[in-house]
Amino acid sequence: MIEVSALRKSFGDVQAVRDVSFRATDGRITGLLGPNGAGKSTTLRMLYTVLRPDGGTAAINGHDILREPLRVRQAIGVLPHSAGLYPNLTARQNIHYYACLHGLDGDAANACVDDLVLRLGLQEFADRRAKGFSHGQRTRVALARALVHSPRNVLLDEPTSGLDVMATRKLRDVVRGLRDDGCCVLLSSHVMQEVSALCDDIVIIGAGRVIASGSPDAIREQAGTADLEEAFVALLDRSL
Amino acid sequence: MRSILTVFRKEVVDNFRDRRTLFSSLVFGPLLGPVMFTLMMSLVLDKAGDSAEKDIDLPVAGAELAPNLLAFLGQNGIVAEAPPDDPRQSVRDGTHDMVLIIPADFPARFTAGEPASVQLVLDESDSHAAASISRVRRLLRIYSQQIGSLRLQARGVSTGVIHPVVVQNLDVSTPTGRSVVILGMMTYFILFSILIGGMYLAIDATAGERERGSLEPLLTLPVARHELILGKIAATCFYMLLSLTLTVSLFTVLLPLVPLDALGMNVNFTAVSALQSIGIMIPFILVGAGLLTVVASFTHSYKEAQTWLSVVLIVPTVPILVAALQSLKPTLVLMLVPSLSQHLLITEIIKDEPVPLSWTLVSVVSTTVFGVLLIALAARLYQREKILG
Numbered sequence: 001m002i003e004v005s006a007l008r009k010s011f012g013d014v015q016a017v018r019d020v021s022f023r024a025t026d027g028r029i030t031g032l033l034g035p036n037g038a039g040k041s042t043t044l045r046m047l048y049t050v051l052r053p054d055g056g057t058a059a060i061n062g063h064d065i066l067r068e069p070l071r072v073r074q075a076i077g078v079l080p081h082s083a084g085l086y087p088n089l090t091a092r093q094n095i096h097y098y099a100c101l102h103g104l105d106g107d108a109a110n111a112c113v114d115d116l117v118l119r120l121g122l123q124e125f126a127d128r129r130a131k132g133f134s135h136g137q138r139t140r141v142a143l144a145r146a147l148v149h150s151p152r153n154v155l156l157d158e159p160t161s162g163l164d165v166m167a168t169r170k171l172r173d174v175v176r177g178l179r180d181d182g183c184c185v186l187l188s189s190h191v192m193q194e195v196s197a198l199c200d201d202i203v204i205i206g207a208g209r210v211i212a213s214g215s216p217d218a219i220r221e222q223a224g225t226a227d228l229e230e231a232f233v234a235l236l237d238r239s240l
Numbered sequence: 241m242r243s244i245l246t247v248f249r250k251e252v253v254d255n256f257r258d259r260r261t262l263f264s265s266l267v268f269g270p271l272l273g274p275v276m277f278t279l280m281m282s283l284v285l286d287k288a289g290d291s292a293e294k295d296i297d298l299p300v301a302g303a304e305l306a307p308n309l310l311a312f313l314g315q316n317g318i319v320a321e322a323p324p325d326d327p328r329q330s331v332r333d334g335t336h337d338m339v340l341i342i343p344a345d346f347p348a349r350f351t352a353g354e355p356a357s358v359q360l361v362l363d364e365s366d367s368h369a370a371a372s373i374s375r376v377r378r379l380l381r382i383y384s385q386q387i388g389s390l391r392l393q394a395r396g397v398s399t400g401v402i403h404p405v406v407v408q409n410l411d412v413s414t415p416t417g418r419s420v421v422i423l424g425m426m427t428y429f430i431l432f433s434i435l436i437g438g439m440y441l442a443i444d445a446t447a448g449e450r451e452r453g454s455l456e457p458l459l460t461l462p463v464a465r466h467e468l469i470l471g472k473i474a475a476t477c478f479y480m481l482l483s484l485t486l487t488v489s490l491f492t493v494l495l496p497l498v499p500l501d502a503l504g505m506n507v508n509f510t511a512v513s514a515l516q517s518i519g520i521m522i523p524f525i526l527v528g529a530g531l532l533t534v535v536a537s538f539t540h541s542y543k544e545a546q547t548w549l550s551v552v553l554i555v556p557t558v559p560i561l562v563a564a565l566q567s568l569k570p571t572l573v574l575m576l577v578p579s580l581s582q583h584l585l586i587t588e589i590i591k592d593e594p595v596p597l598s599w600t601l602v603s604v605v606s607t608t609v610f611g612v613l614l615i616a617l618a619a620r621l622y623q624r625e626k627i628l629g
Contacts, residue, residue, distance in 0.1 A: 045456075073460055073461060073463075079457075084454030084456065084458075087452070088255075089250075089254055089257075100246040101247070101462075102461065146457070
């Protein structure tokens, strides 16, 4: 469960996030939708506690991101925009490192890594060094790494960008699997189709503000169009 | 604490597979010092041996005018040869180191007992010829003095008249003491190898992780940031220690191979001295790791970090250089300065002189405190949002 209220963040003169509030509930996939530079990534980065908000706050599973950052980080699994693996370590070692940093050790860590390798279908390259991985392979390993402690909340920043059709499908299946297990999944995207294919709830962000939110049907209704993409464009235009 | 250990283990394994780190901490750092040192020493020894023993070929114009002088030079290893057509030009373009010209009026003036001049054509700026030139000059002076003495004796005057002051050099430096000047370089090479050994890891921990994009996911883990950076600094220290141990071991093996006794040096660098040196250097590892990490934290990319850290490699030499120029003697106060105190202490060890325990204690404590402060600063810098770039 992720509850966001009135988040604000500036970098120098640039107001990246002006006023973002929404709620992402367990067992549902929530999509942050918006054009490039709308403040999606900055919002996510504040939620996974690498940036401090200038104002407003958020709570994950009831833990405040400012007061209990360590608790928050225990409760979340994160796939940031850049997958960032260690090129000299194998896929398995990359995942194992994160398992250890989450406090698992020895057999528990190994078992957990084995399980993820199977679940995400990494067997083929699990024992190869990450140096030569394709973008799709890297993303899958990074996702496995994010899920190593079975988090109840999963934050994904543009997870499918740059992936081919097959890789995208596989990733979507994993994300749906997480939802079916009762996780709260929050992902960002600037692609309408992506969000409409995957998300149960949509939060549209433009210029650092929430423009509309709700189920896809509610969004369509709000914009007065039958097509979701039209609705997205119409709502964005209306807000500017 | 467990997270620090996890990060430490991962960084050690990760960097063991990185050719750059491995090369710099296990090959370049440890080899450069001892090899350069041995090479330089051999060159110095060669040069010293060269000019002392070898005959010098000296072109002489008008050799037939001063057979006596030439015989004297010949006895002292100066072999006369035919002169070039243009002595000045041949010296200028380096064909000959120098040319001796005996003017036509030489025999007449010499016989008359008047000052008879000879000309030595030479190039003062030619450092290569300096040793031979000064030898020829010295022999000419000696010849002149000998003739002078003979003439005085012929007139019944004591030769003491022309030697009102006689200088006797009483050299009090012990052979080992003399060697210290040259061996002082050794401590710099050791400091250098420590820094080189940890340089790439220090870059990797900050600028490298950021550039690779692996820093952001790392910071989303439920691990305090200071634990992450401490694990990385510990790994940096590990590679520095590796580099230090290799360098000192190599010095211990190579030093006996350099014929230092040819220069009157008596080097006594045993396994015990090696262990003492390593022990004295260990606190400096903390300073080095802290310093490199702090500087790397301010840089935006791997390349920028590399540039800055190369500059940092020079920093520890500054106190040593100042000390050498001022010829500072080791004192308790100087033991407060990192890098300088290690230099002075190891120099004492090489000289085989007793080192007061208080000096060692002050050096170890002050350097450790300085290192811990730098590491604390590095940890603080790691807390900044800007660390993500």
